[in-house]
Amino acid sequence: MTHDLLVIGAGAGGLSVARAGVRAGLATALVTDGPIGGDCTFTGCVPSKTLLAAAAAGAAAKDALARVRATVARVAATETPAVLRAEGVEVVTGRARFVGPRAVVVDGDGVLLALTAPRIVLATGAEPVMPDLPGLADVDPLTTDTVFDLDDVPGSLAVLGAGPAGCELAQAFARLGTAVTLVDPAERVLPGLDADAGAVVADALRRDGVDLRLGAVSRHVEKVPGGRVRVVCDDSTLEADRLLLVTGRRPATTGLGLDRAGVEVGADGADGAVRVDRHLATTAPGVFAVGDVTALCPHTHAADEMGRIAVRNAARPAWRRRRFRPHLVPRVVFTDPEVATIGLPEDGAGPGAWVAQIPLSAVDRAVTAGRENGFVRLVAGPLPGTSRLTADGLRRVGGGRLLGATIVAERAGEMIAEVGLAMQLNALTGRLAQTVHAYPTWSLAVRQAAAALATGAGPGVTVRRAGR
Missing domain, CATH: 3.30.390.30 (FAD/NAD-linked reductase, C-terminal dimerisation domain)
Structure with missing residues (x-):
């Protein structure tokens, strides 16, 4: 089956590519092996910002989590296969892998479908990184992929990772009544951002009751009587009802067969990131990549912008292509x-x-x-x-x-x-x-x-x- 444009991945970047492709008059197919909307809709922006808003408004914990599920469902309803097909996008469900240049096979529950296109855009996003921490398998840790499935908040929560998502979730759960301990080996919260900004956020977290354990290197975790979790650091220990890991994400490229298409990974030292030039073109002719899979700018609005640029560039010679400029993309941490x-x-x-x-x-x-x-x-x-x-x-x-x-x-x-x-x-x-x-x-x-x-x-x- 041949199309003008083939999109692999249906998160924010993939949706942007597919819709831009239709607007450009291209016969467009969108391949997805998960819910359309991806991380942003189901495990990222939409649920986390809903939880933050509900907590700030003083909602009861169960009501806040119910509001999260209702909001996710409402947003997801605007991105269903039926909605996209009505817009002109052909939706193909299954796991895609390259079998050659500009040639893909999609495995949909054992049924293989061959697809080809002169333009292919990778938009497979990223996945949580599980730290190499002894004992994790025994304590059933939460991640950003599972934390929003809770029906109620735990009495206490240990959060590993004081980056943007860790700080946001720590503050939200603290405001919902959970005793939160935030642990990070860095000496300050938001270590990748301005130190003065991090200091203001740290003060705000402390005012909300978050116990900050900064400069603390976690060595192992273990289950203790009563089903609680103990986190053992270099010079201290802590216990909590649940453990939440917010220790980063990495590009999702496993099993895509990128080598068969000539797509190289490992750009700028990022683990598994697809290499792209300033026009978002990969090392394979006709193949572009957008969003978190490139590790260029891990934000939903960046992926959306990259999607539109990739479609424009895929239809133009190199000298007419538009650059993606990461320095013009704003970054926001939605703490208070x-x-x-x-x-x-x-x-x-x-x-x-x-x-x-x-x-x-x-x-x-x-x-x-x-x-x-x-x-x-x-x-x-x-x-x-x-x-x-x-x-x-x-x-x-x-x-x-x-x-x-x-x-x-x-x-x-x-x-x-x-x-x-x-x-x-x-x-x-x-x-x-x-x-x-x-x-x-x-x-x-x-x-x-x-x-x-x-x-x-x-x-x-x-x-x-x-x-x-």
Whole structure:
């Protein structure tokens, strides 16, 4: 069976590819061996953000978990095979594997179907990483794939992993009445993000009752009387009713037969990640990859954007292809407060960069809401063709070009969008300062920081060289 476009994987990236393919007039087939919607719908964004919202609203634990299941069902109903077929996408159920260049066999319960296409897009996502921790098999650990199947919250919970998902779930369960201990070998929470942002989140977690065990290396786990779990670290132990592993994810490429198609893996040291160029093309002609399987940018909205770019590029010669630019993709941690980042951090901005930072205590909307823990930080750099900026030079060129931002605030995920737009347009920082913002709003903090970069000073704003 031949199609114009074949998509392997039906998560956020695969859905984006399939729908973009239909819009482009391509006969499109979508192959999936699991529920359409993938991790985001069933085990990631949708259930976790629903649980966070229910916990923040003070819902009872059982009601919160019931709300999670209802929300997942509602979203999943918009992504069924029937819905996609009505849109023009042919849905094929089964496990796909390459048998040659641009040739795939799909095993659907023992029935083999051969598919070929001049354009193939891999969108198989990622899967949880199980740490090499002795005793795991004996304690029935929860993962992000299983935690939302609970009918009620445990009395106590040990969470291994203080990255974004670990912090989000720790806070949600603590607010639902669970005694939560969060364990990580790193010395701070959110170790991959800004240290100041991590400090604010750590304080918020502690206020919600989360016991932080940072710098603690887990050595083994064991079941103890009463069915509880003991986690043994280098210099301490802890016990809990259940164990939740949030220790990362890796690209899902096992069993795809990528070598038969000439698709190489292992890009940038990522475990099993499909190698792609800046246009999302793999090492095999006609084969592209999007989403978590590339390990480029593990976010649903990134996979969605990559999907549209891949379809466009698959139909064009190399010189007309569009680049995927990870630095323009915002990243949001949905703790309370939220942490949103985009572009370069301060320590990666290079010589000549400047920083404007305003604490939320100097933002009237935060004061009125009683939510003053957090900040807005903008990083700006020299214009193309210049190497460094003096303070006077920064003012003369409207604050320079925006290179990145970090926002820690109740609505940080919403506030980061206008920074992303300014970066997309290569706008001067001063353009944000010239944009009238409603008063009092959270986003006014972005304007205040931008205005300080453009003028060299502002009420409550610190303007300084990057790295100082």
